[in-house]
Amino acid sequence: MTTTMTDTDVARWVSDFGQWVFGQLDDIAGLLEAPLSAPAPRRSDLAIEQRCHELLADPQTPVAGAGAVLAPDVLADAPYWLEWWTVESRGGTTVIAKLAAETDPRAVGFRDYTELPWYAKPFESGQRHVTGPYVDYLCTDQYTLTFTQPLVVDGTFAGVVGVDVLVAWFEEHLLDVMEAVERTCVLVNAAGRVVTSSDPTWVTGDLLRGLPIEAWLSGDEVDHAAWSATRCEGLPFLVLSPR
Amino acid sequence: MADRSMPLGPYAAVFAPLPTAGRAEAVRRRLGEAIALGLLPDGSMLPPESDLADRFGVATVTVREALGTLRDDDLIVTRRGRGGGSFVKAPHDGGRAALLTRLTRVGLGELRDLADHYCAISGHCAALAAERADPDDVARLRRLAALRPEPDEPSATPRQEGTFHLELAATAQSARLTREEMVLQREIGPVLWLADAESGAVRHREHEAVVEAVALGDPAAARARAEDHVRHLFDAVKSLHRETRSRRAP
Numbered sequence: 001m002t003t004t005m006t007d008t009d010v011a012r013w014v015s016d017f018g019q020w021v022f023g024q025l026d027d028i029a030g031l032l033e034a035p036l037s038a039p040a041p042r043r044s045d046l047a048i049e050q051r052c053h054e055l056l057a058d059p060q061t062p063v064a065g066a067g068a069v070l071a072p073d074v075l076a077d078a079p080y081w082l083e084w085w086t087v088e089s090r091g092g093t094t095v096i097a098k099l100a101a102e103t104d105p106r107a108v109g110f111r112d113y114t115e116l117p118w119y120a121k122p123f124e125s126g127q128r129h130v131t132g133p134y135v136d137y138l139c140t141d142q143y144t145l146t147f148t149q150p151l152v153v154d155g156t157f158a159g160v161v162g163v164d165v166l167v168a169w170f171e172e173h174l175l176d177v178m179e180a181v182e183r184t185c186v187l188v189n190a191a192g193r194v195v196t197s198s199d200p201t202w203v204t205g206d207l208l209r210g211l212p213i214e215a216w217l218s219g220d221e222v223d224h225a226a227w228s229a230t231r232c233e234g235l236p237f238l239v240l241s242p243r
Numbered sequence: 244m245a246d247r248s249m250p251l252g253p254y255a256a257v258f259a260p261l262p263t264a265g266r267a268e269a270v271r272r273r274l275g276e277a278i279a280l281g282l283l284p285d286g287s288m289l290p291p292e293s294d295l296a297d298r299f300g301v302a303t304v305t306v307r308e309a310l311g312t313l314r315d316d317d318l319i320v321t322r323r324g325r326g327g328g329s330f331v332k333a334p335h336d337g338g339r340a341a342l343l344t345r346l347t348r349v350g351l352g353e354l355r356d357l358a359d360h361y362c363a364i365s366g367h368c369a370a371l372a373a374e375r376a377d378p379d380d381v382a383r384l385r386r387l388a389a390l391r392p393e394p395d396e397p398s399a400t401p402r403q404e405g406t407f408h409l410e411l412a413a414t415a416q417s418a419r420l421t422r423e424e425m426v427l428q429r430e431i432g433p434v435l436w437l438a439d440a441e442s443g444a445v446r447h448r449e450h451e452a453v454v455e456a457v458a459l460g461d462p463a464a465a466r467a468r469a470e471d472h473v474r475h476l477f478d479a480v481k482s483l484h485r486e487t488r489s490r491r492a493p
Binding site for chain 2: 104117133134135137141142143191192205206207209
């Protein structure tokens with residue numbers, strides 16, 4: 001039994017966290033399969049409210065938002081639809097609220113979500129995606145990570161299921177893990193943006209430029225003079241350590 | 244109910260919950276002002292009565308009463324049936340008169356103070372964006388800067404201005420600066436955009452100049468271009484302020 005953690009342990013923690021999140025998304029998607037397979041499904045048929053509430057209400061989970069976002073014209077009674085809930089703490093109590101999204105394309109404030117990365121990327125690639133860290137000024141108003149995956153019903157793309165995790169939560173918990181590692185660890189996303197760092201030289205939101213991130217993510221052994229990289233299985237994230 | 248009016252962005256305040264007394268009147272005033280100021284553009288559809296009731300935190304019947312008054316004031320039209328709903332019927336001058344009245348109530352000193360605040364926020368957002376923008380961010384900002392309003396859709400200009408500045412703030416990776424940008428847009432946005440339109444200046448190149456400095460990763464240049472842009476917008480407001488006041492002078 002060793003007490004010394006390495007950057008591989010950090011990568012595993014991140015990877016396990018991603019696996020847990022995407023497991024929740026599989027659950028939500030599973031609940032939607034039957035209602036969306038039926039002919040002409042309606043908003044009231046989407047039976048995920050209880051599951052999303054459980055996720056949001058559990059103080060042990062870091063989920064700040066959860067739900068499904070439907071592809072245009074999947075529902076018979078709304079061309080665009082977000083079946084989405086958010087939670088926020090107010091004076092010690094948590095408030096879960098249904099997102100009041102403007103879904104009529106003619107209305108003020110309508111925003112075509114099919115252009116936004118948390119929808120567009122899973123739609124284009126058919127793969128799971130993590131958007132962020134980014135300022136989610138449309139929903140949480142916070143610095144956020146949004147995990148989404150395609151919702152496929154009878155072989156057809158029907159939208160995405162997703163959850164929001166606040167970067168502040170993620171950072172706080174990952175730092176506990178990173179602090180047990182002797183070396184500096186910097187978790188970056190596919191753009192080289194810092195998600196969490198154990199060294200204040202690089203801070204959440206900073207961009208590390210000029211690194212072979214893409215090659216590292218695809219598993220190529222690329223030697224770099226300043227950094228070593230460890231992949232986080234199943235996520236577009238890398239744990240970097242200065243050499 | 245929590246204010247969860249998500250994709251409304253800078254319009255969120257228009258639909259935020261209300262205090263209890265005189266609620267129908269308060270709903271009428273909030274929506275009426277938003278229409279007069281052009282925050283809710285001509286022809287756009289209001290959310291359904293039940294959604295409005297949820298957002299304002301009032302009963303549906305209260306919303307219905309307020310919409311009735313707005314209909315009597317000729318500020319909305321309601322169509323029944325499929326594709327129906329309540330639609331904004333903007334004043335003929337696009338809200339100009341209401342904006343000018345509001346502008347004359349603001350002193351030049353207060354305008355200068357607002358300009359200082361907006362310069363600080365926009366300038367710093369641009370400088371941080373230059374440090375922190377990834378290629379996707381730059382592509383998105385370029386796309387927004389290249390947008391040109393269609394001649395038949397005058398309300399598109401404010402929306403494009405507003406969205407560009409919000410995205411610039413989000414690219415800075417700062418939730419606080421982004422929220423501050425929203426507050427400023429609600430406070431002064433419509434006046435800025437009206438004054439800018441009346442000055443006849445061509446402002447699109449200024450957005451492009453900001454984006455190019457961001458793309459080059461040059462924080463000092465990005466800050467300077469963004470500050471220039473905001474200063475030009477406020478110069479237009481100050482001119483409009485002077486004209487409006489001198490017209491009113493005895």
